[in-house]
Amino acid sequence: MSQITRSLSNLIQQLTKLPGIGPKSAERLAYHLLRVHKSEALALAAAISDVRENVSYCPDCFNLSEGGLCPICRNPNRDRSLLCVVEQPRDLIAIEDSGVYRGLYHILLGRIAPLENIGAEQLTIERLVQRIERGEFKELILATNPTVEGDGTALYVSNLLADQSLAITRLARGVTTGSILEHTNKEVLADALSDRRPF
Numbered sequence: 001m002s003q004i005t006r007s008l009s010n011l012i013q014q015l016t017k018l019p020g021i022g023p024k025s026a027e028r029l030a031y032h033l034l035r036v037h038k039s040e041a042l043a044l045a046a047a048i049s050d051v052r053e054n055v056s057y058c059p060d061c062f063n064l065s066e067g068g069l070c071p072i073c074r075n076p077n078r079d080r081s082l083l084c085v086v087e088q089p090r091d092l093i094a095i096e097d098s099g100v101y102r103g104l105y106h107i108l109l110g111r112i113a114p115l116e117n118i119g120a121e122q123l124t125i126e127r128l129v130q131r132i133e134r135g136e137f138k139e140l141i142l143a144t145n146p147t148v149e150g151d152g153t154a155l156y157v158s159n160l161l162a163d164q165s166l167a168i169t170r171l172a173r174g175v176t177t178g179s180i181l182e183h184t185n186k187e188v189l190a191d192a193l194s195d196r197r198p199f
């Protein structure tokens with residue numbers, strides 16, 4: 001790397017920090033960015049800057065938002081008695097795409113993963129409990145991924161909320177064990193939501 005310029009070496013180093021990008025891929029991407037039209041490379045830089053300056057988490061549900069409450073929390077036509085708990089904002093998008101759910105969401109921003117040292121306190125579970133305690137929800141749908149960790153997280157949340165006076169449900173088993181919500185097809189997800197059952 002001693003033969004390349006300081007700025008190119010810096011770019012390669014930054015790209016190497018991205019998930020799934022090793023040193024070879026980082027080098028290839030860096031040279032690609034030098035080869036394309038300058039405006040194309042600068043548009044990528046501007047998009048990164050724009051998303052980091054303007055996108056934050058909704059203070060109520062932790063969905064992505066551009067300032068204040070997210071569009072779902074702001075929408076007066078959503079059913080405010082239903083709360084669906086998912087792991088990530090992209091799971092919310094998968095459920096929205098299924099077209100059958102009209103309630104609100106709570107995004108955990110992860111799942112309990114002891115092997116990665118991710119515990120309940122690193123997720124938004126405390127805020128979830130606070131939302132439930134306001135007493136407006138009649139049903140909590142646990143839509144964490146049907147993986148070992150997703151199931152464990154759902155169990156943890158349901159135990160935590162066992163004393164609250166609301167129904168706790170889980171997606172029907174149409175969604176295959178081990179599959180990830182965002183990759184589940186729309187119809188299957190719609191059925192799993194419609195056929196949800198008591199946890």
Ligand SMILES: [Zn+2]
Pocket residue numbers: 058059060061062063069070071072073074
């Ligand atoms: Zn929101």
